[in-house]
Amino acid sequence: MTTRHQTPREIHDLLDEYVVGQNKAKRAVAVALRNRWRRRQLDPVMAQDVYPKNILLIGPTGVGKTEIARRLAAIANAPFVKVEASKYSEVGYHGRDVESMIRDLMESAVSLVRQEHAVRVSAKAKEYAEERIFQTLLETRGLDDVPVEMHADYETGRIWRPEPVEGEPAVEDADEAEAAGERNELLRRLHGGELDNEIVEIEILDSGLSNLTIMGPQGTEAMGIDTTALQEAWGRIPMAKTKTRKITIAEARPIIEGEEADKMVDPDAIAREASERAANDGIIFLDEIDKIIGGSGGDGPDVSREGVQRDLLPIVEGCAVYTKYGNLRTDHILFIAAGAFHLHKPRELIPELQGRFPVRVALSPLTEADFVRILTEPRNSLVRQYQALFSTENVKLEFTEDGIAQLAAIAFRANGITQNIGARRLMTILEKCLEDLSFDASERGGETITVDAALVTTNLGETADDEDLIPYDM
Numbered sequence: 349m350t351t352r353h354q355t356p357r358e359i360h361d362l363l364d365e366y367v368v369g370q371n372k373a374k375r376a377v378a379v380a381l382r383n384r385w386r387r388r389q390l391d392p393v394m395a396q397d398v399y400p401k402n403i404l405l406i407g408p409t410g411v412g413k414t415e416i417a418r419r420l421a422a423i424a425n426a427p428f429v430k431v432e433a434s435k436y437s438e439v440g441y442h443g444r445d446v447e448s449m450i451r452d453l454m455e456s457a458v459s460l461v462r463q464e465h466a467v468r469v470s471a472k473a474k475e476y477a478e479e480r481i482f483q484t485l486l487e488t489r490g491l492d493d494v495p496v497e498m499h500a501d502y503e504t505g506r507i508w509r510p511e512p513v514e515g516e517p518a519v520e521d522a523d524e525a526e527a528a529g530e531r532n533e534l535l536r537r538l539h540g541g542e543l544d545n546e547i548v549e550i551e552i553l554d555s556g557l558s559n560l561t562i563m564g565p566q567g568t569e570a571m572g573i574d575t576t577a578l579q580e581a582w583g584r585i586p587m588a589k590t591k592t593r594k595i596t597i598a599e600a601r602p603i604i605e606g607e608e609a610d611k612m613v614d615p616d617a618i619a620r621e622a623s624e625r626a627a628n629d630g631i632i633f634l635d636e637i638d639k640i641i642g643g644s645g646g647d648g649p650d651v652s653r654e655g656v657q658r659d660l661l662p663i664v665e666g667c668a669v670y671t672k673y674g675n676l677r678t679d680h681i682l683f684i685a686a687g688a689f690h691l692h693k694p695r696e697l698i699p700e701l702q703g704r705f706p707v708r709v710a711l712s713p714l715t716e717a718d719f720v721r722i723l724t725e726p727r728n729s730l731v732r733q734y735q736a737l738f739s740t741e742n743v744k745l746e747f748t749e750d751g752i753a754q755l756a757a758i759a760f761r762a763n764g765i766t767q768n769i770g771a772r773r774l775m776t777i778l779e780k781c782l783e784d785l786s787f788d789a790s791e792r793g794g795e796t797i798t799v800d801a802a803l804v805t806t807n808l809g810e811t812a813d814d815e816d817l818i819p820y821d822m
């Protein structure tokens with residue numbers, strides 16, 4: 349990833365690589381992200397009073413709201429979760445309660461911090477892991493019971509022993525000297541990777557789980573049981589059970605490195621740092637917020653959507669949420685909410701909640717010209733995706749400018765005729781355009797297929813009025 353704290357312009361430009369247009373939204377999230385860093389530079393008394401300016405992204409379906417969130421997650425280098433507001437239900441009802449999003453954020457922070465720590469200790473962990481494997485090799489070869497302490501130098505791959513202390517007899521034994529030579533050679537080969545395919549019998553933690561891994565009963569949360577306390581108890585059971593496995597050295601390396609890394613990082617320190625990061629840098633992207641407008645109904649008689657809003661309120665306003673790593677205050681967590689708001693308006697959110705989203709950004713509907721850009725410009729644009737897929741069959745897929753223009757035009761028109769699903773339409777149009785070619789591609793290795801306006805028109809018809817699909821309002 350790039351540097352730790354990008355400027356708004358850098359964040360904007362990174363988003364630009366994936367999301368076409370929607371500059372206002374990009375600028376808003378870029379500023380919000382940067383403001384986390386700015387606040388951190390203030391003196392603590394002032395910082396305590398600077399609350400994040402939560403953002404509400406409003407825009408029709410398929411114009412890039414969720415896409416911005418996904419890309420932001422990769423850029424942010426901060427604890428980040430993207431959740432769907434519609435997935436929650438009021439406390440006391442069947443379903444996930446809203447506080448679980450804070451616990452999810454905490455988990456995200458823990459894994460972020462753990463990863464950072466692991467990187468820091470990874471060189472040492474590699475070294476220790478090799479030493480352990482080396483010891484195992486010595487044992488299996490009967491080279492291990494030598495009275496003199498051996499030292500391995502991992503820089504040079506050389507083994508040496510301490511200079512004989514004066515008065516003690518120097519080691520002169522010829523057998524021993526030979527054994528030392530063998531060990532030397534063994535370590536050199538191990539270090540150089542020459543022994544990677546050799547099978548070793550090695551003791552590792554049971555089930556390959558590191559002792560940092562915290563197991564929680566899976567799925568119980570989905571059943572509406574608060575598992576925090578359970579998980580807490582679970583996480584504290586020391587998992588010292590080991591087992592012996594026969595695996596190649598290449599397979600053993602990462603496992604043992606993981607174990608050694610875990611030994612060097614302190615879970616309590618990770619929890620403390622993660623908690624601090626989640627509280628001060630954490631970002632929660634609250635997608636589909638418009639789906640929690642309106643009274644009961646919709647998803648079932650039990651679900652009160654306004655109830656979810658009311659549960660959400662304290663979290664957005666700032667409260668303490670119990671997590672298995674301790675209480676987490678939510679005051680400085682940044683919330684970015686998004687919704688299409690085609691059935692309801694933002695002003696239908698309960699007033700207190702509206703007030704907590706002071707930054708409102710409307711995303712623009714996409715134009716035909718945007719469609720052209722979306723097809724071609726993003727790093728993993730649809731066109732690039734199909735080209736990559738076809739290249740696996742050794743087929744070169746080429747798109748002419750007029751071919752792209754025709755695809756965009758047809759997609760745009762289809763959005764007007766049937767339902768407007770934004771850029772998602774491009775996926776259905778392109779897939780349909782290429783479906784026969786996809787079928788035949790495996791037999792056309794070596795060929796170049798050119799997708800021009802003529803081919804698009806032949807495959808899709810002038811308007812892409814697919815009589816088969818129209819009745820289904822696709």
Ligand SMILES: Nc1ncnc2c1ncn2[C@@H]1O[C@H](COP(=O)(O)OP(=O)(O)OP(=O)(O)O)[C@@H](O)[C@H]1O
Pocket residue numbers: 366367368369370407408409410411412413414415416687688722726770771772
């Ligand atoms: N501005 C854009 N630039 C690039 N790709 C886009 C853009 N808008 C939409 N897309 C493409 O369309 C797909 C759907 O977009 P996205 O998921 O962001 O829609 P949304 O705005 O969240 O809509 P909804 O309200 O239905 O959730 C994305 O996977 C993305 O590939």
Ligand SMILES: [Mg+2]
Pocket residue numbers: 413414415635636
């Ligand atoms: Mg979305």
